[in-house]
Amino acid sequence: MHEVDMTKCLLLSLQEWKREHEPHTPCVSAVHLEVGDFTCVEPAALRFTFAAAVQGSWLDGSTLEIATVPLRARCLGCSAVYVPEPDQAYRSPCCERPMEEIISGRELRICSVDYSLSPQPSSPRSSGSTSLSSR
Amino acid sequence: MHMPLQDTLGLNLLAANQHQADHNRERFDAWQLLCLNLMSSPGAGKTSLLEATITALAPQLAMAVLEGDMTTQLDAERLEAVGVPVVPITTGRACHLDAAMVSGGLRQLQARLSPADLDLLWVENVGNLVCPAEFEVGEHLKVALLSVTEGEDKPLKYPVMFREADCVLITKVDLLPYLPVVVERFEEHIHAVNPAATVFQLSASSGEGLPAWYQWLLETSREHSQALNNPTIASGLPAPEPVAV
Numbered sequence: 412m413h414e415v416d417m418t419k420c421l422l423l424s425l426q427e428w429k430r431e432h433e434p435h436t437p438c439v440s441a442v443h444l445e446v447g448d449f450t451c452v453e454p455a456a457l458r459f460t461f462a463a464a465v466q467g468s469w470l471d472g473s474t475l476e477i478a479t480v481p482l483r484a485r486c487l488g489c490s491a492v493y494v495p496e497p498d499q500a501y502r503s504p505c506c507e508r509p510m511e512e513i514i515s516g517r518e519l520r521i522c523s524v525d526y527s528l529s530p531q532p533s534s535p536r537s538s539g540s541t542s543l544s545s546r
Numbered sequence: 547m548h549m550p551l552q553d554t555l556g557l558n559l560l561a562a563n564q565h566q567a568d569h570n571r572e573r574f575d576a577w578q579l580l581c582l583n584l585m586s587s588p589g590a591g592k593t594s595l596l597e598a599t600i601t602a603l604a605p606q607l608a609m610a611v612l613e614g615d616m617t618t619q620l621d622a623e624r625l626e627a628v629g630v631p632v633v634p635i636t637t638g639r640a641c642h643l644d645a646a647m648v649s650g651g652l653r654q655l656q657a658r659l660s661p662a663d664l665d666l667l668w669v670e671n672v673g674n675l676v677c678p679a680e681f682e683v684g685e686h687l688k689v690a691l692l693s694v695t696e697g698e699d700k701p702l703k704y705p706v707m708f709r710e711a712d713c714v715l716i717t718k719v720d721l722l723p724y725l726p727v728v729v730e731r732f733e734e735h736i737h738a739v740n741p742a743a744t745v746f747q748l749s750a751s752s753g754e755g756l757p758a759w760y761q762w763l764l765e766t767s768r769e770h771s772q773a774l775n776n777p778t779i780a781s782g783l784p785a786p787e788p789v790a791v
Contacts, residue, residue, distance in 0.1 A: 413676070413677035413680070416563075416640065416642075416644060416681070417559060417680075419562070420560045420561065420563050423561075424555070424557050424559075424562055444559060446559075449705070449706060450680065450706060451677050451680045452559075500702060500734075500738040500739075501738050501739050509737055509738045509739070509741040510739055510740075513709075519560060519680070520556065520559060521556070521558070521559055522554065522556065523555055524552065524553045524555060525550065525551070526550075526551050526552075527550055528551065
């Protein structure tokens with residue numbers, strides 16, 4: 412159940428993001444992730460562990476929205492993009508080459524957070540969007 | 547009224563682990579040591595391989611082991627017996643090592659020795675072909691083991707592990723005469739998911755294939771320290787002297 416540890420990593424990143432909004436506490440409605448098919452992550456297990464982990468926390472009531480990204484590779488024989496299949500040993504159907512260049516499917520990304528901020532007279536409500544450091 | 551907002555994060559899901567892994571790697575580089583993350587299913591022969599390797603290469607490489615195990619210290623005791631410093635990391639219920647656990651292991655190692663005196667640090671991961679592939683611990687290279695008793699199809703069933711590995715060792719080849727498998731199929735399936743992988747066939751108990759593995763380790767360690775000392779010359783090194791094993 413490594414999704415528990417993945418959820419812990421996710422919560423640490425969200426905690427850091429929350430600090431950027433102090434003194435407000437953002438009310439998060441959804442956290443959007445991208446999870447590639449060629450990873451060890453089972454989206455249902457991740458949703459389950461997230462729901463359990465946020466109970467009673469500042470993220471209570473938020474949902475985890477997971478967009479899955481298919482595995483795609485480029486055949487280095489003819490440059491065609493193909494979907495590698497396990498029962499074809501992941502080979503390219505065009506030139507029967509091994510899976511050399513993966514172009515998608517390894518994503519494990521926290522894309523964005525939907526939230527609202529309660530208006531506070533002392534500090535004006537923020538609007539628009541901010542970007543955190545990306546890697 | 548609350549205005550709906552959206553922040554773009556664009557962060558790695560495992561960013562928290564990745565930060566710690568990067569920090570671990572910076573420390574390995576400052577100590578000028580090579581760190582290898584050894585991964586496989588339970589029982590593929592990680593500890594036996596380390597026993598043989600450490601015994602053979604101890605005159606040439608100063609080594610230590612961070613030994614991940616779910617509940618026992620049995621493997622750590624086996625490796626201590628071949629005369630190498632071992633820090634057991636008992637993961638409890640966790641099925642993989644993460645960068646924070648390795649960082650904790652490093653603190654214990656530092657209490658016993660100066661890591662800068664080491665050439666090679668082994669991280670023996672928890673036996674598991676799934677999640678250790680996703681949790682970097684700061685290693686420079688990943689080494690995956692696949693024993694011939696596990697079957698030829700495993701690289702296709704656990705492709706992420708074998709894709710992520712820099713080096714794959716097909717182990718227990720001394721058992722091939724007793725098994726309905728073809729060793730070439732293992733190699734074929736490994737290269738189907740990871741054409742760039744360096745692959746060796748070996749047996750830690752019969753000694754078959756070990757010299758080539760030792761040679762690769764010595765070359766990799768040498769190239770690594772030369773690259774650290776002179777970042778502009780990271781390749782094109784002359785071959786080292788053959789190893790007497």
